[in-house]
Amino acid sequence: MSSYEDRLKALREELARRRLDGFVVPLTDEHMSEYVGAYAQRLAWLTGFQGSAGSAVVLPAEAAIFVDGRYTLQVREQVDGQHWSYQSVPQTSTAQWLEQHAPDGGRIGYDPWLHTKGWVEAARKALAGKGAELVAVDTNPVDAIWPDRPAPSAARLVVQPDALTGQSSAAKRANIADWLAGKKADSAVLSALDSIAWAFNIRGQDVDRTPVALAYALVHADATADLFVAPDKLDEAVKAHLGNGVRLHDRAAFEPALKAMAGKTVAVDPERAVAAIFEALSGAGARLIEERDPVVLPKAVKNAVEIAGHKAAQARDGAALSRFLHWLSVEAPKGGLDEIQASDRLQAFRAETGLLRDLSFDTISGAGPNGAVVHYRASDETKRILEPNSLYLVDSGGQYQDGTTDVTRTVAIGTPTAEMRDRYTRVLKGHLAIARAVFPRGTRGGQLDILARQHLWAAGLDYAHGTGHGVGAYLSVHEGPQRIATFGGGDEPLQPGMILSNEPGYYKTGEYGIRIENLILVEERAIEGGEKAMMGFETLTFAPYERALIDTAMLDAGEIAWIDAYHAQVRAVVGPQLEGDAADWLTRATAPLLERMDNEA
Template structure:
């Protein structure tokens, strides 16, 4: 099993650790300290060594931060985690703060009359610190770069990860690493920039056509890189992670140096040097500036090219989703047979699903810990079952399963919500509205130039008319055998990045009733050129990559408009055609029934 069910944190440890941190801050003359979720690479998923927020607070979510002041410690969490955080932190010691509705600067001004707040410049971006500094202007409260005080009190902090690096083939990458380096270097030269610092692990892996094993569930390598305008790359990563074939793959135009050489290497760069103010640690730009090297703020040069998948990557993603769809259908067939017998638990469901994926003989890893929420646990958006929380799968309830896989040819992410026996009319109404939102995104055509924020309302409209909504984005970007959450593309109220052909996103509206049930439905989709129609304007559309049936027992078909019904029937027909030949005889019989027209 890739997934385990041990509890990784406890509310009970928080107060003691918080007291230790406050004592250390008081000795340093500091009024506070910021503890982010992020690591020095600003990735959403971090290694065990970098789980500082979890170690201090007990909160295990993938986004958030804690601001520790003398009399209050605020845990800032977005809408995905407002139920989860209440169960994971000691509420007598930590105060959940709804973010981004409450801005950290305003909150600090309300709680503190003056003083110095420390932060580790390797764990925060220039953009983040500049915004907070501006919000504190005139308050008598200042920010100061300090060492990391969590590391100074975390006595059994794990060692840095030492996962093996390996080659990602040119066939699957769709382009050689040399071609990528030359193409991006030409862009730097054209902009008059001598080099760019790259700090995002998935950017480095994409650029060099390598993968790693430094973060659970995501095949990425920890390191920093500098791309120069002549196409040469210096990669700062632990040399012990590279065997001879991988070193040979890097070739003579990539120099491998240890991480300790990164800062001295920055000091020797010819300027100007591009740094991404939204993804690079603040320490990078400060080191360059202190060495007298000109810094130019600009986007990570890999981020947008990586997001726009090429034909080879899309072909791999299509095949990965067909393979994964077959595993999912085998799982759903099994679930429909076993659930009525009683006795299943959430852990049983997670274990079975991973088993069906392993049976493909192509599974590299799961792409994140499977979210399997029975009944009220489904309302915890990023719920992770443990031995302590494991709940029976009961009749009359909904079961939400959000899962994915990492295959060498692609990354998958799919959510289905199933009825376990007859459920309430309210659950059916909510399910139908969520499905209508997914269909709206799947069917939309839009003028080139629109961003994720422009399409996000389409997924919410069926819920809005009923006075409902959901507190997460409609979709996130997805990498090709990389991070299951990838930027900069998103379907979200805050996404201003125009959608472009080749971008892969999730389409996952939902609805959650705390203490009762959760519903989420998710397919992956890829942006493509739309056929000319109407007045011939340039439009884009989505191709669906995921082929797994929806639970017809939960659909109020009379609520579907003719176009929605047509889409659903066509989708289920495609599922039958593409997945049917890949599954067992028993699963094929089940699939035929699941895909019957509505």
């Protein structure tokens, strides 16, 4: 079954056998993860779409794939428009589309282990107007037609030591128990993989690019817990680390355990727990209270130990990226260098630190027009040469045991056009506006988003993604609840200790893309004579901006001073880690901006 057309046909035949008139295929797993293991890549297998967010609906005579603005170009390149219609989220949801397209009186299937309770309620309501029914399946029909579907990872769990977490697992469980007491609840369900990894100070290798293990947990008001994970993933060191306060069960025992919680008051997160969890608990007679996973906020607010580890990771990662940028400055002008060769060399520089555990996501290595595809991933079919007088966008990061990194730089290969310099400088000015922002306690990320866009808006330009996302401590590179965005989040008040990205961009379809990204730490700011508690950002990422793309005439004195001070920090942090030609390159790349003007004059 080689072609995607054949797979779509096979799914329709399987649905007909099950007396279903449609089926919804989300890109997630039983934990509502953003990045999923190979076994859960049903959307990619069915459609060919390689992005990290999306969903599809298959009906007998039509099918649709749903993606957000990051993947508008990518989905058209990877998914056959003859068989799939392209739908934009959030303008059109799967539920809204079903309301228009589902057959009257039809039976639309869904996997209750892959959807939230809220989605089920919205889809059921949308279908009701057509007399159609939403039907939970016992087994996923995509799995039934996927002959070589990978098995879930069998990798062992590992201990994340207290010296890197700054707090023991027992202390974290005690805090959850205090939270439960305040809610008058007996237990909390933890189903998000990064929440479980953080709460139990364990890590795994079950999801590419994210060091988590497939597991579920119940944490109780007496600070004990039940952890559900495949037994062969546990060694004696992990068992000893977890201790007597954590009872161990096979992952398959999770649903039966939920069904045994009659009479208990259980806190469940409607955003992170799948519908099947709610159904099992309510069916058992448990009393449910819908609350955000109690790990989410403590995990987002890094302690001093986590911050110190992150800074150490950033320092070595900045040196690896600077070595790469120097290498690129030598190799790209020779001609023949392609996107995959470039990203492979960047990964090698990170690996040479001796401390790289994984990339934090698949590197976005986009030359020329491919840089305009926001979440582009190079392949042998799509890779381009880094051509003279073009732009190259590289968005990348590393997973180190002491921290997770994420950084984007846009590089001029040869001589950029005036338009490229204008667009880059507008993006840079927005990036600086976020970096330099000072704001009162209680400010939400959504209130800051306009700062990053203002100079693009002034020229009638914009970008179709958020400005910033949270980042974990050797965990997920995309972490909530904090965001800098006016859509899809951004309502969480920022707190000291939160780490976010600062990544405005500009994308000219068919020509080039620009993005500049550093990670930033929310910190308290004392303002002399001030009357309110204020906050600002400390920049954590250290790598030069692209001097050839900066139009200094568009910058004010404060912006120039900030860039010069930042570049001085880059020299101080990264410089001692470089030698020879790379060190000389860094000195030139981080020289005061107006020195270039003086030299040219």
